[in-house]
Amino acid sequence: MKRFAALLERLALTPARLGKIKLLKDYFRDTPDPDRGIGLAAITRDLDLKTVQPAMLRELAVERVDAELFRLSYDYVGDLAETLALIWGAAGPAVDVGLAEVVDQLNGAGRGGAPAVMRGLLDGLDTSERYALVKLATGGLRVGVSARLAKQALAGFGGVDVTEIEELWHGLEPPYTEVFGWLEGRTAKPAQAALAPFRPVMLATPLDQDNLAAMDPGEFLAEWKWDGIRVQATAEGGVRRLYSRTGDDISGAFPDVIAHMGFEGSLDGELLVRGADGQAAPFSELQQRLNRKTVSKAMMEKRPAFIRAYDLLHEEDQNLRPLPFADRRARLERFIAGLNGDRFDLSPLVEVPSWEALAAARTDPPHPVIEGLMLKRRDSIYVPGRPKGPWFKWKRDPFLIDAVLMYAQRGHGKRSSFYSDYTFGVWQGANLVPVGKAYFGFTDEELKQIDKFVRDHTVERFGPVRSVRAEADFGLVLEVAFEGLNWSSRHKSGVAMRFPRIHRLRWDKPPGEADVLTSLEAMLPPK
Amino acid sequence: MTPETLLHPRREGLYCPPGDFYIDPVRPVARALITHGHADHARAGHGAVMATQRTLDIMALRYGPDFAGATQVAGAAAINGVNVSFHPAGHVLGSAQIRVEHKGLSIVVTGDYKRGVDATAEAYEPVGGDVFITEATFGLPVFRHPAPQAEIAKLLRSLEQFPERAHLVGVYALGKAQRVIRLIRDAGHDQPMYIHGALKTLCDYYQEQGINLGPLASATIDRSDKAQFAGRIVLAPPSAFAAKWAQRFPDPLICFASGWMQVRARARQRGVELPLVISDHCDWGELTETITELAPGEVWVTHGREEALVHWCDLQGITARPLNLVGYEDEAE
Ligand SMILES: [Zn+2]
Numbered sequence A: 001m002k003r004f005a006a007l008l009e010r011l012a013l014t015p016a017r018l019g020k021i022k023l024l025k026d027y028f029r030d031t032p033d034p035d036r037g038i039g040l041a042a043i044t045r046d047l048d049l050k051t052v053q054p055a056m057l058r059e060l061a062v063e064r065v066d067a068e069l070f071r072l073s074y075d076y077v078g079d080l081a082e083t084l085a086l087i088w089g090a091a092g093p094a095v096d097v098g099l100a101e102v103v104d105q106l107n108g109a110g111r112g113g114a115p116a117v118m119r120g121l122l123d124g125l126d127t128s129e130r131y132a133l134v135k136l137a138t139g140g141l142r143v144g145v146s147a148r149l150a151k152q153a154l155a156g157f158g159g160v161d162v163t164e165i166e167e168l169w170h171g172l173e174p175p176y177t178e179v180f181g182w183l184e185g186r187t188a189k190p191a192q193a194a195l196a197p198f199r200p201v202m203l204a205t206p207l208d209q210d211n212l213a214a215m216d217p218g219e220f221l222a223e224w225k226w227d228g229i230r231v232q233a234t235a236e237g238g239v240r241r242l243y244s245r246t247g248d249d250i251s252g253a254f255p256d257v258i259a260h261m262g263f264e265g266s267l268d269g270e271l272l273v274r275g276a277d278g279q280a281a282p283f284s285e286l287q288q289r290l291n292r293k294t295v296s297k298a299m300m301e302k303r304p305a306f307i308r309a310y311d312l313l314h315e316e317d318q319n320l321r322p323l324p325f326a327d328r329r330a331r332l333e334r335f336i337a338g339l340n341g342d343r344f345d346l347s348p349l350v351e352v353p354s355w356e357a358l359a360a361a362r363t364d365p366p367h368p369v370i371e372g373l374m375l376k377r378r379d380s381i382y383v384p385g386r387p388k389g390p391w392f393k394w395k396r397d398p399f400l401i402d403a404v405l406m407y408a409q410r411g412h413g414k415r416s417s418f419y420s421d422y423t424f425g426v427w428q429g430a431n432l433v434p435v436g437k438a439y440f441g442f443t444d445e446e447l448k449q450i451d452k453f454v455r456d457h458t459v460e461r462f463g464p465v466r467s468v469r470a471e472a473d474f475g476l477v478l479e480v481a482f483e484g485l486n487w488s489s490r491h492k493s494g495v496a497m498r499f500p501r502i503h504r505l506r507w508d509k510p511p512g513e514a515d516v517l518t519s520l521e522a523m524l525p526p527k
Numbered sequence B: 001m002t003p004e005t006l007l008h009p010r011r012e013g014l015y016c017p018p019g020d021f022y023i024d025p026v027r028p029v030a031r032a033l034i035t036h037g038h039a040d041h042a043r044a045g046h047g048a049v050m051a052t053q054r055t056l057d058i059m060a061l062r063y064g065p066d067f068a069g070a071t072q073v074a075g076a077a078a079i080n081g082v083n084v085s086f087h088p089a090g091h092v093l094g095s096a097q098i099r100v101e102h103k104g105l106s107i108v109v110t111g112d113y114k115r116g117v118d119a120t121a122e123a124y125e126p127v128g129g130d131v132f133i134t135e136a137t138f139g140l141p142v143f144r145h146p147a148p149q150a151e152i153a154k155l156l157r158s159l160e161q162f163p164e165r166a167h168l169v170g171v172y173a174l175g176k177a178q179r180v181i182r183l184i185r186d187a188g189h190d191q192p193m194y195i196h197g198a199l200k201t202l203c204d205y206y207q208e209q210g211i212n213l214g215p216l217a218s219a220t221i222d223r224s225d226k227a228q229f230a231g232r233i234v235l236a237p238p239s240a241f242a243a244k245w246a247q248r249f250p251d252p253l254i255c256f257a258s259g260w261m262q263v264r265a266r267a268r269q270r271g272v273e274l275p276l277v278i279s280d281h282c283d284w285g286e287l288t289e290t291i292t293e294l295a296p297g298e299v300w301v302t303h304g305r306e307e308a309l310v311h312w313c314d315l316q317g318i319t320a321r322p323l324n325l326v327g328y329e330d331e332a333e
């Protein structure tokens, strides 16, 4: 438990991805089975754990501490788990109890037994272990590590490709002893035993337009790149699953799709929802249905989900991935014809008479929920990862606006001494209204220049944030690139940007000539 | 005579009418008794100052030799018939509690104090009196400072895990810096350590006073080679992290040694990646145990979380009240 607690403390405050991976790899190396696997499952949220209610914890606390002192402490700390962990004085001798043992005890506590189990554990643990325990027991473990990142760390630990981990993952159970054995070179790679497993996804690389001339249009098939999320829908032997492109099982949030997966096979496609007009709706609509465990009937009726199919990986018991894309595509067309058209349709191909014609089509897509084109070699076999050559994505050019820097915030980690997170705004009459935030897109040299500008022209400071001079004739204009614009009730300006980033610094441009809010509003989809 | 006639708060600070002096006044006064050298307790510009030799030295280092009209080294003395004596407080080098006694009534002013072992400060000496005046910086039962050695072990472990990153440790210049350096050395770390220019004077002073901190290199060399700081410990006042100063280090990992680091939100707020819970103040256990041990007739609470400590005293049947003194800021600890 000590190692797990120490890991959580560090993870929660380590901003950099590589730093988190390093901490996780060291944890896997230094922690014995079964604790390390249980720790991993806690982070990937694959751990089955009976949770306890905050009210019970409060009762436990006031058995030990005067209620008024507890109240004052909770007021000050602001987090129940942390307050309890700190305030609970050691009552007994320190006990070195493993994480797996802790989980067993929590799960083994019968009805009414939970308070006694919690009390016993709290008594034997140190402060940081108590914090980890309470966070685990209340289901509130948030350490800024995605399941994907944890799997990457695991892959790094074993020196294997992350797709190998993702492929296996759905047949595995905590504490993953056989996986650690394999990654440490002691045992053979576990076999994939589960029905309807995840098959690691093939991804495209961005197209370098300069290379087009050397490419033969006749060797490629083109299709639209839809702005939803990439998914894999697999049904085998009565098991139906919907996976995200990183292998997370998202079936629970999309029963409307699952219900119509009466096939034997594995489809690759884009998950989208339909708007009131029956057409694919913007990403912001789909977003309402993401990151949920369950979904209401009303939500499913308002935003019915469907899959626009790109590829067929398996049919019956046949693995199609070694076939050329053109052959898989032909099989896919036949396969889709047999499914419910409201839930499954085919991503249409785009004619490629010449690159010029395709480039023209790209600038004028037939539907607003298209974010560009995909080019796939007719002869490409389906391989996991992001191989260079067979598939390209050719995104529509981003939107660009000129905005004025309004606020800057200090970054984290490597950038903690730089003002590196920027809030920018556009004009609404004589005032600037913030429309977005960006923290990348500039070079290290540009970062230094902006940092200096922020320090030299600070108007006010609020903690880590500074407001900077932003007037019609003085300030810094940022050319901001973004992928799309949506209505937003959370932002004062009423708009929210997708993937905003700094495209160029316009030191030359007077802020008074930056864009106005009405020109942004013109880019919005109809309400 | 009531205790309030011997000592009571005024705008300038805690005042003793029969002795006509203040203790740790926050504004210039004619005569001041100073518990220790932290800036919120020891200010420049008083007429006459009485403090321990080390506190006087530290004030001279910070404010220049003319920081007061006249100075007097603390000892048992009578000021206008009021007996005063100074006793080690264990807070920082030279820190003292001041005991004031007049007509059979005694009051102990602790200033800031701690009971934990610290090789860089004179050990706390329990001193009782009719009234015990205590701070309550960490006066909530959530504050239980862990063993400082365990915190230093976290730092050294992180150096092993991230040997390519400079570990920037935020420390305040008086007390915390020297204690942390000494703890690191006592843990067996023998690599070069670097200090920010703002820490140098006081580190030198501690060394002159016989507190061995080992060799310390300056982290303020211009055009210094970035790579030399990889995997090294660099100590600096926390304010330096927001400044351009910090940009010279390779992928800095920000650490902060402070009792406040016990609360995660505080660490997050300040962008601290590795919090080190090391404090020069009493934690809740030390505060309550000290009051229990000394069993004073009355407890007055000066600054910090007075409400909780007063409430605790009530529960124990000890008369207690907050003093509501303004101007003490132990955010910087
Ligand atoms: Zn102090």
Ligand SMILES: [Zn+2]
Pocket: B038, B040, B041, B111, B112, B135, B328, B329, B330
């Ligand atoms: Zn103080």
